Amino acid sequence: MRILVVDDEEIKRISLVDDLVEGGYDASAACDGEEALRRLSRERFDLVITDLRMPGIDGMEILKHVKLHTPDTEVVMMTAYGSIPLAVEAMKVGASNFITKPFHNEFLFPLLERIREHRPSPSGAVRPKKPAVTLPLEEVIVGHSTAIRDVRRMVDLCSRNDATVLVTGETGTGKDLIAHAIHDYSARRTRPFIKVNCSTFSDHLIESALFGHTKGSFTGADHQNNGKLDLAQHGTLFLDDVDDIPLVHQIKLLRVIEEKVYERVGSPDPIEADVRIIAATKHNLLAETEKGTFRSDLYYRLNVLRIDLPPLRNHIEDLPELIRHHLGKITQGQEYRMTDDAMQRLCHHSWPGNVRELAHTLERAYLTGNGMITTERMAIDPIEKSAKFGNGGFKETVQQTERDLLENALKQAHGNKSEAARILDMKLSSFRDKLAKHGLA
Ligand SMILES: Nc1ncnc2c1ncn2[C@@H]1O[C@H](COP(=O)(O)OP(=O)(O)OP(=O)(O)O)[C@@H](O)[C@H]1O
Numbered sequence: 001m002r003i004l005v006v007d008d009e010e011i012k013r014i015s016l017v018d019d020l021v022e023g024g025y026d027a028s029a030a031c032d033g034e035e036a037l038r039r040l041s042r043e044r045f046d047l048v049i050t051d052l053r054m055p056g057i058d059g060m061e062i063l064k065h066v067k068l069h070t071p072d073t074e075v076v077m078m079t080a081y082g083s084i085p086l087a088v089e090a091m092k093v094g095a096s097n098f099i100t101k102p103f104h105n106e107f108l109f110p111l112l113e114r115i116r117e118h119r120p121s122p123s124g125a126v127r128p129k130k131p132a133v134t135l136p137l138e139e140v141i142v143g144h145s146t147a148i149r150d151v152r153r154m155v156d157l158c159s160r161n162d163a164t165v166l167v168t169g170e171t172g173t174g175k176d177l178i179a180h181a182i183h184d185y186s187a188r189r190t191r192p193f194i195k196v197n198c199s200t201f202s203d204h205l206i207e208s209a210l211f212g213h214t215k216g217s218f219t220g221a222d223h224q225n226n227g228k229l230d231l232a233q234h235g236t237l238f239l240d241d242v243d244d245i246p247l248v249h250q251i252k253l254l255r256v257i258e259e260k261v262y263e264r265v266g267s268p269d270p271i272e273a274d275v276r277i278i279a280a281t282k283h284n285l286l287a288e289t290e291k292g293t294f295r296s297d298l299y300y301r302l303n304v305l306r307i308d309l310p311p312l313r314n315h316i317e318d319l320p321e322l323i324r325h326h327l328g329k330i331t332q333g334q335e336y337r338m339t340d341d342a343m344q345r346l347c348h349h350s351w352p353g354n355v356r357e358l359a360h361t362l363e364r365a366y367l368t369g370n371g372m373i374t375t376e377r378m379a380i381d382p383i384e385k386s387a388k389f390g391n392g393g394f395k396e397t398v399q400q401t402e403r404d405l406l407e408n409a410l411k412q413a414h415g416n417k418s419e420a421a422r423i424l425d426m427k428l429s430s431f432r433d434k435l436a437k438h439g440l441a
């Protein structure tokens with residue numbers, strides 16, 4: 001796996017590259033964003049590990065560049081504890097994961113292995129999947145709240161048929177987990193599971209990425225290429241961030257669902273599609289149809305079976321079980337202890353990054369604390385105070401709403417602060433002050 005490390009801090013950059021090379025990876029470094037973009041335009045990398053904050057071109061810009069030009073290249077962000085909300089934002093833009101600095105290699109290497117396992121082999125074929133394990137669903141989708149029981153019931157139902165499924169939920173609520181579970185428990189479990197992250201393709205590339213293309217069908221198409229639908233034949237196609245498929249291409253997807261046929265770009269020959277489709281979105285698709293950005297006929301076709309994943313703050317009663325589950329995976333049977341204070345702190349956080357944020361917090365605390373999980377080691381942003389969004393006191397609710405407004409505006413403005421301030425009709429200086437207050441600066 002070819003890795004590019006981007007960090008403006010020389011010592012960290014050199015020692016990370018050394019560790020990676022020692023670990024058997026083909027790693028090299030760029031000392032800033034400019035050098036990274038230069039190298040990315042000339043060479044192919046499987047993975048970019050980049051610092052989020054750097055003077056000049058920062059990690060977010062590198063991520064956007066990669067996702068636009070070489071969407072198959074994975075990106076992992078390195079970030080300080082204070083910038084976790086920004087790292088969560090980066091994941092929404094397409095980063096595979098983030099690691100908080102300082103980190104231990106015991107944390108980084110398993111992450112790299114997970115990325116390697118999920119990457120297609122150089123020939124374009126997906127690595128053979130390990131045989132599906134038949135764990136009880138309760139051990140895969142953890143929690144005994146009514147909401148999570150309902151989710152499990154729906155996954156069980158979905159796995160017994162081939163209908164199209166729509167999975168909705170905020171970042172980190174388990175959309176990928178659910179899509180995999182439906183496939184792993186279905187009759188298609190030994191066939192391919194192909195994920196398409198629709199947000200990472202530019203408008204003109206997504207059609208060929210999904211449906212494939214024939215030689216000469218557009219400038220640069222010098223050979224026939226299989227699309228994700230070809231790869232997913234007899235298996236499951238997981239369309240993540242489905243609302244990012246441009247309107248013009250949505251009709252072709254609708255046809256796959258309705259008529260079970262598609263054509264490669266540049267070819268009139270219909271191909272039969274024996275593919276089960278699972279789509280996921282973080283947004284309200286119905287609202288998108290009302291705005292005219294998503295076809296309503298496609299929405300109704302996708303929405304045959306629907307699983308709405310609750311944010312963690314709305315099933316906080318599952319926290320102890322989720323903590324046990326994730327610590328079990330992280331520690332792999334090694335002993336650990338958690339102080340009462342730490343448990344209290346976990347219960348009083350609002351978890352904007354949901355279960356993923358919980359798993360990262362536990363992993364960080366365990367690895368840096370030698371098996372002792374303490375409040376200090378978890379390093380949760382101290383601003384997060386209310387356990388249940390909207391159920392806290394007046395002050396907490398106002399704080400949370402303000403934070404949500406700031407985050408949403410930043411998201412809409414793709415991280416551009418002046419634009420976000422304009423959306424909120426605020427002076428840039430006041431907007432910056434508010435960001436700093438919420439630890440989002
Ligand atoms: N109910 C659950 N039980 C066990 N683990 C869970 C549960 N929900 C989420 N997770 C874990 O949380 C992490 C994030 O889940 P996942 O990647 O599926 O989220 P997502 O909704 O796809 O996020 P994104 O929108 O950012 O892609 C994973 O490690 C997943 O295993």
Ligand SMILES: [Mg+2]
Pocket residue numbers: 175176240
């Ligand atoms: Mg996901």
